Amino acid sequence: MNSHYPVMNNEVISVLRDSDGDLFLDCTVGMGGHASLILDEFPGSELIAIDADSESIEMAKVNMASYGDRVRFILTRFTRIFEIDGVEWDRISGVLVDPGLSVYQIKSSGRGFSHSEDSRLDMRKEIGKGISAHEVVNKFTEKELSEIFEKYGEIRNAKGFAKRIIERRLFGAIDTSEQLRKITEDFFGWRPKRGRTHPAARVFQALRIYVNDELGGISEFIETLSGNLKKGARIVFLTFHSLEDRMIKEVFRKLKNSGIAELIKPFPMKPTDEEVMLNNPSRSAKLRAVEIL
Ligand SMILES: C[S@@+](CC[C@H](N)C(=O)[O-])C[C@H]1O[C@@H](n2cnc3c(N)ncnc32)[C@H](O)[C@@H]1O
Numbered sequence: 001m002n003s004h005y006p007v008m009n010n011e012v013i014s015v016l017r018d019s020d021g022d023l024f025l026d027c028t029v030g031m032g033g034h035a036s037l038i039l040d041e042f043p044g045s046e047l048i049a050i051d052a053d054s055e056s057i058e059m060a061k062v063n064m065a066s067y068g069d070r071v072r073f074i075l076t077r078f079t080r081i082f083e084i085d086g087v088e089w090d091r092i093s094g095v096l097v098d099p100g101l102s103v104y105q106i107k108s109s110g111r112g113f114s115h116s117e118d119s120r121l122d123m124r125k126e127i128g129k130g131i132s133a134h135e136v137v138n139k140f141t142e143k144e145l146s147e148i149f150e151k152y153g154e155i156r157n158a159k160g161f162a163k164r165i166i167e168r169r170l171f172g173a174i175d176t177s178e179q180l181r182k183i184t185e186d187f188f189g190w191r192p193k194r195g196r197t198h199p200a201a202r203v204f205q206a207l208r209i210y211v212n213d214e215l216g217g218i219s220e221f222i223e224t225l226s227g228n229l230k231k232g233a234r235i236v237f238l239t240f241h242s243l244e245d246r247m248i249k250e251v252f253r254k255l256k257n258s259g260i261a262e263l264i265k266p267f268p269m270k271p272t273d274e275e276v277m278l279n280n281p282s283r284s285a286k287l288r289a290v291e292i293l
Contacts, residue, residue: 012038047072149162154202
């Protein structure tokens with residue numbers, strides 16, 4: 001589950017503070033929370049704001065209107081940023097990547113991202129592009145579903161759960177996030193208890209990662225990025241689940257071992273107890289950062 005609000009603000013700023021604060025690249029602008037903080041913290045700076053979700057970027061434009069031409073918005077997956085002309089790589093001093101879901105996507109996009117909202121299953125961040133969660137849940141084979149639940153949700157009885165989905169499909173399509181949540185609750189015998197995570201969280205995570213190909217091209221993106229950035233530039237990556245975190249940890253190690261970048265410590269940084277108390281979903285956040293040598 002992703003946090004609903006910009007997380008680890010102080011840590012993000014403290015890592016970027018040692019850069020020269022000229023031009024920043026926010027790869028996942030969302031509602032513009034971190035981006036606004038960065039622009040406030042570095043008054044002379046500019047920022048390129050990317051998001052794959054057209055509705056989110058329109059909202060970020062409204063939220064950040066007061067920064068005028070200090071911000072440029074680009075609608076794209078960040079892994080495709082190298083195809084965009086006019087990015088002054090030699091000026092960029094800090095890059096932030098905070099993928100996952102924004103509060104808007106979770107609460108009001110109507111795309112079925114969350115098991116706590118009832119809307120049609122879709123889960124595509126790039127609106128209308130590619131395969132939807134509805135197609136995955138209603139058309140994929142038992143084996144395909146089982147692989148998705150196991151690989152991206154690390155769900156224990158993935159095979160059994162995939163079988164249950166197939167059985168339920170015999171009675172009609174699974175159209176909504178609520179229907180999927182109920183199937184999950186029933187299969188895993190869910191009883192709410194303090195401190196226990198709802199089993200649908202992993203099911204929804206698995207579908208979301210698959211539908212949006214969230215892990216695809218991330219390592220290559222970081223490697224190409226590190227080759228484009230100037231000495232002293234910093235890359236900050238926030239992760240919310242172990243699959244993504246492992247990937248970032250590995251690629252950052254690789255950059256260190258080949259003398260391209262230095263790891264910024266502590267490694268990883270985690271939210272303070274106070275932040276977790278105020279914003280519980282932030283508990284799974286980890287921040288990893290490097291400086292280009
Ligand atoms: C957790 S929110 C970012 C919140 C933001 N840092 C803030 O402070 O408001 C994640 C955002 O990243 C976007 N996103 C996720 N993966 C992406 C990708 N591969 N390329 C571009 N945007 C992506 C989502 O659409 C979403 O708006």
